[in-house]
Amino acid sequence: MLVRSPSREARPPLIAGVNWLPAIDGLRAVAIIAVLIHHANTAALQDWALGNAGVALFFSISGFLAYFVLWKDDQRLGKINYNYFLLRRILRIWPAYIAVITLAVCLATPEQRAATSQIPLFTFTANWHQAAMMKPALSTLGVLWSIAVEEQFYLLAPFMYLALRSRQWLAFSTAIIVMSNAGRLIYITYFASSAPYTGLYFITYSYADIFLGGALAAKWFTEGGTLSKTVQCWLSITAAAVIIATLRFWGPIVWAPYSPWTLLPYPLLAVAGPLLLVSVAISSETFLGAVLASKPLRFIGRLSYSLYLLHVLIITKLLDLFGMTFGGFWFYLCFAGLCLPLASALHYGVERPFLQLKSHVKATAVPWPAALIWSLMMIGTIRFFVAN
Numbered sequence: 001m002l003v004r005s006p007s008r009e010a011r012p013p014l015i016a017g018v019n020w021l022p023a024i025d026g027l028r029a030v031a032i033i034a035v036l037i038h039h040a041n042t043a044a045l046q047d048w049a050l051g052n053a054g055v056a057l058f059f060s061i062s063g064f065l066a067y068f069v070l071w072k073d074d075q076r077l078g079k080i081n082y083n084y085f086l087l088r089r090i091l092r093i094w095p096a097y098i099a100v101i102t103l104a105v106c107l108a109t110p111e112q113r114a115a116t117s118q119i120p121l122f123t124f125t126a127n128w129h130q131a132a133m134m135k136p137a138l139s140t141l142g143v144l145w146s147i148a149v150e151e152q153f154y155l156l157a158p159f160m161y162l163a164l165r166s167r168q169w170l171a172f173s174t175a176i177i178v179m180s181n182a183g184r185l186i187y188i189t190y191f192a193s194s195a196p197y198t199g200l201y202f203i204t205y206s207y208a209d210i211f212l213g214g215a216l217a218a219k220w221f222t223e224g225g226t227l228s229k230t231v232q233c234w235l236s237i238t239a240a241a242v243i244i245a246t247l248r249f250w251g252p253i254v255w256a257p258y259s260p261w262t263l264l265p266y267p268l269l270a271v272a273g274p275l276l277l278v279s280v281a282i283s284s285e286t287f288l289g290a291v292l293a294s295k296p297l298r299f300i301g302r303l304s305y306s307l308y309l310l311h312v313l314i315i316t317k318l319l320d321l322f323g324m325t326f327g328g329f330w331f332y333l334c335f336a337g338l339c340l341p342l343a344s345a346l347h348y349g350v351e352r353p354f355l356q357l358k359s360h361v362k363a364t365a366v367p368w369p370a371a372l373i374w375s376l377m378m379i380g381t382i383r384f385f386v387a388n
Contacts, residue, residue: 022292022293023292024064024065024281025293025298025302026291026293026298027292027301028301028302029299029304031055032054032301032303033054034053035051035055035143036311037051038052038054039312040331041326041327047252048247048248048251049247049248049254049265052201052254053243053247053269056207057269059146059210059214060210060277062150062214063153063211063213063214064217064221064274064277064281065218066153066157066211067160067161067164067215067218069088070158073085074165080161081363084364084366086154086155086369087366088361091354091355091361092355092358093150096306097147097309100309100310100313101121101122101141101144103313104138104141112138113138116138117135117136119383120137121137121141123376123381123383124377125383125384126145127152127204128203129384131199131200131201131203132384134388135387139312140312142312143312149202151377155370155373157211157215160212160215164219169219173212176208176209176212177209177267177270179208180205180206180209181263183208184205187200188258188260188263200258200262209267209270210270213271213274214274214277216274217277217278218277221278226282227278227282232279233286233288235276236279236286237288240276242275243272246265246268246272250265302347303343306342306347307339307340310342318331318334
């Protein structure tokens, strides 16, 4: 399906020639390091919402990149090809995702497989099942709820892009912000006011304004937004300080029983994440931009998806198969020693060949990507409501 962009005014030539932003890989590295520390459960940091903020930062980055990729398509094609966009998302996300699910199922015991269901993982509705506390997936695959949220967002990203390119972009953005905050308020007020319900953290609309914030940052960037180095520095410092304060504040109140304070971290991260993106996207000449664009962080950033998919499986097998003590010295040493090699194997053995294929995909009108994903989502939705 080809959809013409409603507005295609001349773009700044400097931005039009940009294919990748090195600092984005660095931000991915920061996000995945936060998630790894959180799930490895360092005792001194267990009350900090490191992993939660890391996931929110990933969502903000996804919003930025989705808009940026669609904008590049718009520049090259003059139109938005919905199936072309989704096909590249499939090649980016599905191969390593399916490989890790297959590996986890093979390593699970018969009892573990019988007590769990992996079907929501393949219909990209796992977050809804976790929110409703329905039959779970394998514990080693619990973190894949966020991939479901990403896939749901990507289905709608082209429509969001077109809305943000229209004259009604401000009204659209305001509506998303209002609905996202209202949805969170309604949830904690009427649906899950007491433990053990944890659904707010997994519900799709909890992150709508965070995705939107990333997209708005990309809109500003692609339309030639500029900042002085001084403003960049102060903006990055302020955004980083807000994120650090939020993850400390958020830690004890992520889960039910909820209070009004539980709602605050989401809009804060919806603002701080995009501001951080804006501050480092323009150039790598500031200190933070240079650090994020450094080779070590860019390398970790490129492995971030594989690290995210594998790290809980690694933790679980270290505990189950080798009898290590959670949080002990040998546990941390082995965890750190295994993560990069195994993630590298997954990245270079599975991810990279499909990424190379993705770069050669032509913008032809193939109807199946949208039909496939929407069909899977429909099956998952029907199954969710029948089972619930």
